[in-house]
Amino acid sequence: MEQIGIVSYGADIPRYRIKVEEIASVWGKNGEDIKRGLGINEKSVPSLDQDTATISVEAARAALKRCNIDPKNIGAIYIGSESHPYAVKPTGTIVGEAIGATPNLMVADYEFACKAGTAAIQTCNGLVKAGMIEYGLAIGADTAQAAPGDALEYSAAAGGAAFIIGKKDVIATINHTYSYTTDTPDFWRREGRKYPAHGGRFTGAPAYFKHITNCSKNLMKIAGTKPEDYNYAIFHQPNGKFPVTAAKMLGFSYDQIKQGLLCPIIGNTYSGSSLLGLASVLDVAKPGDKIFLTSYGSGAGSDSFDITVTDKINDLSRKNAPSVAQLIENKEYINYGTYAKFRDILYWE
Amino acid sequence: MTIGGVARFWREIPQRYNLIGKQCGSCGRIYFPPRESCPYCRRKSIGKMRDIKLSGKGEIVTYTVIHVAPHNFEGQVPYPIAIVQLEEGPRITAQIVDCKIEDVKIGMKVEYTFRRIQEDGYTGAIYYGYKFKPCQQKQNHQ
Numbered sequence: 001m002e003q004i005g006i007v008s009y010g011a012d013i014p015r016y017r018i019k020v021e022e023i024a025s026v027w028g029k030n031g032e033d034i035k036r037g038l039g040i041n042e043k044s045v046p047s048l049d050q051d052t053a054t055i056s057v058e059a060a061r062a063a064l065k066r067c068n069i070d071p072k073n074i075g076a077i078y079i080g081s082e083s084h085p086y087a088v089k090p091t092g093t094i095v096g097e098a099i100g101a102t103p104n105l106m107v108a109d110y111e112f113a114c115k116a117g118t119a120a121i122q123t124c125n126g127l128v129k130a131g132m133i134e135y136g137l138a139i140g141a142d143t144a145q146a147a148p149g150d151a152l153e154y155s156a157a158a159g160g161a162a163f164i165i166g167k168k169d170v171i172a173t174i175n176h177t178y179s180y181t182t183d184t185p186d187f188w189r190r191e192g193r194k195y196p197a198h199g200g201r202f203t204g205a206p207a208y209f210k211h212i213t214n215c216s217k218n219l220m221k222i223a224g225t226k227p228e229d230y231n232y233a234i235f236h237q238p239n240g241k242f243p244v245t246a247a248k249m250l251g252f253s254y255d256q257i258k259q260g261l262l263c264p265i266i267g268n269t270y271s272g273s274s275l276l277g278l279a280s281v282l283d284v285a286k287p288g289d290k291i292f293l294t295s296y297g298s299g300a301g302s303d304s305f306d307i308t309v310t311d312k313i314n315d316l317s318r319k320n321a322p323s324v325a326q327l328i329e330n331k332e333y334i335n336y337g338t339y340a341k342f343r344d345i346l347y348w349e
Numbered sequence: 350m351t352i353g354g355v356a357r358f359w360r361e362i363p364q365r366y367n368l369i370g371k372q373c374g375s376c377g378r379i380y381f382p383p384r385e386s387c388p389y390c391r392r393k394s395i396g397k398m399r400d401i402k403l404s405g406k407g408e409i410v411t412y413t414v415i416h417v418a419p420h421n422f423e424g425q426v427p428y429p430i431a432i433v434q435l436e437e438g439p440r441i442t443a444q445i446v447d448c449k450i451e452d453v454k455i456g457m458k459v460e461y462t463f464r465r466i467q468e469d470g471y472t473g474a475i476y477y478g479y480k481f482k483p484c485q486q487k488q489n490h491q
């Protein structure tokens with residue numbers, strides 16, 4: 001059987017962090033209560049010179065350092081984000097140039113809240129399967145913005161991961177993928193607006209949990225698998241609590257999700273969220289490991305994947321780029337004033 | 350709305366994004382930023398200057414800390430600017446990032462990283478390019 005899947009991967013997380021208590025103290029809230037309520041201790045913050053394009057380039061270069069692929073053989077780049085630096089001018093053009101993949105390739109930017117990166121993987125998977133490209137580069141990255149004082153300010157973080165999809169030297173086979181999509185207005189950002197808006201409590205049951213659980217169950221039906229068949233599971237992480245609850249509802253254990261659960265220590269990296277979880281799992285995965293992944297994007301939809309790690313993972317030069325754990329360890333704390341400056345909150349025209 | 354300065358930036362994308370320099374086909378010297386001819390070989394080098402992609406790894410030769418920044422960089426002060434000697438020989442001036450100022454040292458191993466350099470206000474183009482950060486090798490030793 002022909003194998004199609006992940007050939008290499010890379011990640012990037014900005015090194016600045018702000019603690020939840022620091023944000024809470026500015027708004028007169030109890031930091032301990034918020035940490036407990038959200039299951040988040042701190043989040044990553046991009047500096048003034050970092051954005052979705054720079055994170056995407058760093059993640060893509062990390063993926064290329066781990067393998068021997070000539071970037072000219074990358075036939076497509078799809079980048080999922082809700083914080084593309086330009087409203088009109090694709091991030092993929094900048095990334096394509098910065099990794100030396102231009103000009104013979106397809107490029108487009110994706111937007112589907114936090115699941116645009118997994119949608120990019122599905123597209124690359126399909127194009128490779130159809131024989132239209134040799135390799136495709138799928139990236140999910142964000143520098144998520146939250147309005148000052150909004151509940152999202154405690155979680156909106158920055159980071160991203162890149163995956164090279166192909167059929168030669170596949171380190172992790174994508175056996176099955178399935179998506180579940182409806183029109184559910186739980187979270188959105190109108191054109192031209194800087195900050196998103198959300199439906200408050202509406203974001204839980206009818207949005208996140210409905211899509212994650214239905215998508216996951218349907219994929220397991222298609223794949224003929226059960227939760228206990230998987231070594232690792234990753235669910236989208238808007239906070240530290242939702243993915244743990246979703247896992248429990250579906251019958252996955254905490255041990256299965258902990259390697260990919262990053263929100264408590266870096267926040268919600270939006271399009272980067274489930275993909276950084278996958279990168280963290282690939283950092284430690286062994287041949288034969290089975291990985292389950294379900295992303296979630298507001299609006300709303302989920303993408304599920306059934307993945308098997310192959311023997312080729314031992315040939316990948318994983319050490320050539322920093323692991324997700326190393327990126328998380330390399331940090332520097334900032335206060336709210338610096339955060340406000342870095343996030344351009346002190347903005348006027 | 351037409352914005353000036355974009356054309357010059359666009360022409361420099363290969364060197365700004367990927368450190369593409371020039372190597373003299375006559376004596377082998379490497380130049381960054383790229384030159385159209387070799388000052389040592391002069392006429393002999395014309396038509397023999399080849400593109401060469403530099404590794405982006407180097408060492409800090411000297412540095413200074415900027416406290417009064419030019420327009421567009423005010424938000425980043427204080428920040429270090431260093432002369433970096435690249436593995437292949439050329440020396441270039443660049444900002445050092447992802448490092449506390451007190452940790453910047455002469456002789457420190459650095460590597461290039463992709464960052465926003467500047468932008469034409471809130472409506473103009475965003476210019477990307479290289480900056481340098483401490484080598485990740487330190488992290489890989491553990």
Ligand SMILES: [Zn+2]
Nearest residue numbers: 373376387390
């Ligand atoms: Zn010469």
